[in-house]
Each structure stands twice: as structure tokens, then as C-alpha cells.
Amino acid sequence: MSAAKAVRGREEVGWREAADLLGGALEAMQRRGKAQLGDKTVLDAIAATAEALRRAETPEAMLPTAQQAVRQAIAEFRDREARQGRARMFGENSIGKDDPGMVAWLRLLEGLS
Numbered sequence: 001m002s003a004a005k006a007v008r009g010r011e012e013v014g015w016r017e018a019a020d021l022l023g024g025a026l027e028a029m030q031r032r033g034k035a036q037l038g039d040k041t042v043l044d045a046i047a048a049t050a051e052a053l054r055r056a057e058t059p060e061a062m063l064p065t066a067q068q069a070v071r072q073a074i075a076e077f078r079d080r081e082a083r084q085g086r087a088r089m090f091g092e093n094s095i096g097k098d099d100p101g102m103v104a105w106l107r108l109l110e111g112l113s
Helices: 002-006 015-033 042-055 059-077 086-094 100-112
Strands: none
Touching: 002 015, 015 042, 015 059, 042 059, 042 100, 059 100
8 A cells, every 4th residue: 555655646666765665564564563674574575576577686686586585585584593584483483494474475476577
């Protein structure tokens, strides 16, 4: 909804705007869900995607760059305990496991390829 509001009334959105639109959506989700970056949630994957999109040099590089960034984020967070979301219920048992939301986000990006 955040991205839709930002581009309301426009018929086209430049590919360079994707990172900022995703960043705005991320901020809105953080406010609404009370999660923070580093809590081992889908928000960490979305943040990695937004940062990767800022680094993409061409529209064709956007998806591969974003997918790789999310894979790296998943690996980085694997050995952390989930502090928010449904996975937090598993406490220490979430350590060593991939966050389901982060994996779902990666699958979404892979599906766009």
C-alpha cells in the first residue's frame, strides 16, 4: 500500500525507483508489525532486497542481484534466534534454521525470474 500511494496517478515507474518504493514499504511494515531489522524476519530479506536494488546497474541485474542478496541474508541469519514473527515461539530451536518468511521472499523473487 505504501508503494501504491507513492506512485498514485502515475502510469509508469522507473526501475531506479524500486529500491525506494520497497524501502518505504519496509518502513511501513516495521511500524505496523513492531519488528525491527535484525529480528530474523522477512523484513531482513526485504531490506537486503532494497539495498541490492540500489546497487543494480541495469534493470536486467535487478532480480539476480536481489536474489543473491537475500540468499546471503538467509545464510547470515541462519544461526541467530528469531525474535519476532511466528518463528519466535520456537526460541533457541530457531537457531540453525532458515526463517520461513525470508525463504518465502526468496521464492517470490525466484518466481519473478
